[in-house]
Amino acid sequence: MKVAEDTPPTLSALDRPNSYIGRSVPRPNLARLAKGRAQFVSDVTLPRMAHVAFLRSPHAHARIVGIETAAAGKSPGVIAIVTGAELTKVISPWVGVLTHLKGIKSAPQYAIAVERACWQGEAVCAVVARTRAQAEDACDLVEVHYEELPAVTDPETALDPGTRVIHPDLGDNLTFERTHAAGNPDLGFKDADAVVETTFVFGRHTGVTNEPRAIVADWNSAEARLTVYQGTQAPHMMQNLFAKHLGLAEHQVRVVTKDVGGSFGIKVHCYADEMAVVALSKLLDRPIKFVADRIESFVTDIHARDHRIKAKIGVKQDGTITAFEIDDLTGIGPYSVYPRTSGIEANQIVNLTGGPYTCPNYRARARVVFQNKNVMCQYRAVGHPIATAVTEGLVDLAAAKIGMDPLEMRRRNLIPDDAYPCSGASGIKFEALSHHACLAHLDAMMDYAGLRSEQKRLREQGIYRGIGFAAFIEVTNPSAAFYGVGGARISSQDGVTIKLDAQGAIICQTGVTEQGQGAEAVIAQVAASAFGVPLERVRVITGDTDNTPYGGGTWASRAAGIGGEAAWQAGKALRANVLACAASILQAKPESLDIRKGIIVDQAKGAERLSLDELARIAYFRPDTLPPGFQAELMATRHYVPRAWPFAFTNGIQASYLEVDVESGFVTLLKHWCVEDCGTVINPQLVDEQVRGGVVQGIGAALFEHCVYDERGQLLNGNMADYLVPMAAEMPDIEVGHVVTPTADSELGAKGAGEAGTAGAPGAVMNAINDALRPLGAKSLTEMPFTPARILDALGRI
């Protein structure tokens, strides 16, 4: 079995004698998941719990004329039927804007639609019953009278004067617009020997978490507290939102997150139906459970990536890129999603396009418009797959135009590894990246020259294989610059509390959350290393606002880089406290002692002086034997937030090798490579698996995944039989390599790794398909997903 190496590395300044940094130790929480003993929110039941089912609008846009509930109210098991208007007495509406996205606007959104439904799938009425089945039975008996309104479904015409304005109070359908220019783009294009211009289209797709969104809300009026079990990435953010919109103080709200069946950014937003669940619990004073079914997931889980980008690149005959230009148009749905907004993806595309390259001339425009479709918001690698595919698609087209090898073209334009710190064309700041080291590593790992000769040989036999590259940058470890400065109560700092238990083990509580990526393992590894105990003596507690330090949770690949650094600092602080106590017991100097493998030893010789168990016994049960005035402090908390850089950018490069069947249009993925640089690698196996999982999500976008809407705003394929996701048989093996450039912003030096795979894969696959078809004179494929029909169309066969 190809288990990644788990050999303790050579000690660095950062390492301690029993370091787990850089080791592929297994995650501590896997056995319960493998044995069916986990607890997902969909497994939670509480006494007196009732279930809610939502009646959802079948229309993309409709006025709600009336709701008749009498028949439904008599249905067996029904406890309450609640409309949007009734729920406004309990919960206030919200508006998804941030002050640093200048000019962004949205309309008030309600937990359940009031007067008007704005997309197919928006909840218009809630039915609470003893069982979910009974609630669904009664939903069938609720009669809603709609007056269908014209649906705005084409972003291209959303701003036309003749198009209906979805929210008349806002004046138009423009959510957000940003323009940006750097250097002299006009001169850049004038100086170019060749200019390539094309339009890229990205299919709207969604996260398809295996466990749908799930929530159990339990308002207990006897203690005036709301406890919410929720599959979420950000418990403290949700605590704030529940409190704010129910009119409670935050300390009256506890959010508990147990095992989460996949999130990928889907579960970091405020969903109207989940807000309705907490409101219903408050209204009915009992626990209410809601688990979205798969059809509901497709019409209500945030969608992403519905972008049309007109793009242009200028290039000299020697391969020098002289300018980039993009014009992005994206249709997001009827509301900007709260509280992160739906302007961020377009904003990221403006920030990231052209990012890996030295080209100083750049012009960008992004427009975000309202639509009567499901809402769009941040999903894994927000904006990156689009910016990367656009940039890398342009680079490949330019290379083909001037007859240059695509890898050579990249070698000539990637920012030199010794140029840092520096800024990208859009003004983003890079601390230290390693594009050229990654490219060289990839070149060798994939045997590029060998593959090219194989490709040539097979073409002569009528077999069309393609090689595609995608260099990328990734935003990780966000500071307050992402959301906090815009007024959202989304914490960029995070904390770790470590306490010594009465037998010498340590318990770590942290605000970062486990979504399956391995946050618990990483926190445990770092804390064990910093403090000095074997991993078996570390327990990690996450996902409970009552019992963890305040923090942001899991998003933008922050758990290892930010939570890890907090764990490192907390571990060191507790070690100092424990050594102070040991010194007082042993009548030694603290600096002459150390903790190694769970034992207090002599710093110089390593000889055992005192077990942690014994120290805990004395400190907790016989403090009377300690010197007068000495108080042992056996719990330490440290917080961390990046300050020197707004984000820790990472970088890397991917390659795809595939074969296109020119008769059927089917693509067979043969192999995929990714070399990335996420700084200090805490657990190599976990990083590799983040990359692999991310790559496959990116492949899904490139080849399969598409939420198909008709012109009336009806989702045509909202089920897993018609919406295709990557399954085992179609996926390639993925080879992962690393270059390590730690960030100097933290002692640990770790950056994020969660989005690298998803960022680069679609562009790499796109370029590989076009590379395969180029000798056949096919039109360039730039509209994802690349279905067999689109490939045959590009070949002129249909």
Add this chain to the structure above:
Amino acid sequence: MSTLAHDISLEVNGERVDTRVDARTTLVDFLRDALGLTGSHVGCEHGVCGACSVRVNGTVVRGCLMLAVQCDGMRIETIEGVADTGEIADLEQAFIARNALQCGFCTPGMLLSAQELLMSMPRPGRAEIRAHLSGNYCRCTGYQSIVDAVEAVAQARAPRRSAAREDAEK
């Protein structure tokens, strides 16, 4: 809306269960809601994702595509039962060592499907493993680690299996 209820008797993880179920209750809802066996998961409820996989009379089926009433007189095994017997302890260990699960929601179904393959085909190749698991959706791993883990268990079991065969032939 009334639903017909039926008395059924079945064996679940080696224990006899006599109960009354609504005709419309799916097997997986019955296992989770009536028996509290929450290791089988509900992912899509239309037979695509495989998260609800359980064994019925020894065959892996989708718990969302079978009704509880259809299981009258049958032998049901869920992940809890199969894990408790130790039958797949090596697979569990391989999944853990190889990090072949992230969120773990698909894992019970994935393990049962993998075990079904290994029982029917002693030395499957990677393509055969991928093909057999292609009815189990995993959003996290990208599948390679799962294929690695199943391949490793197949290899580890092979000598044991041939030794057992030799013993039987003696």
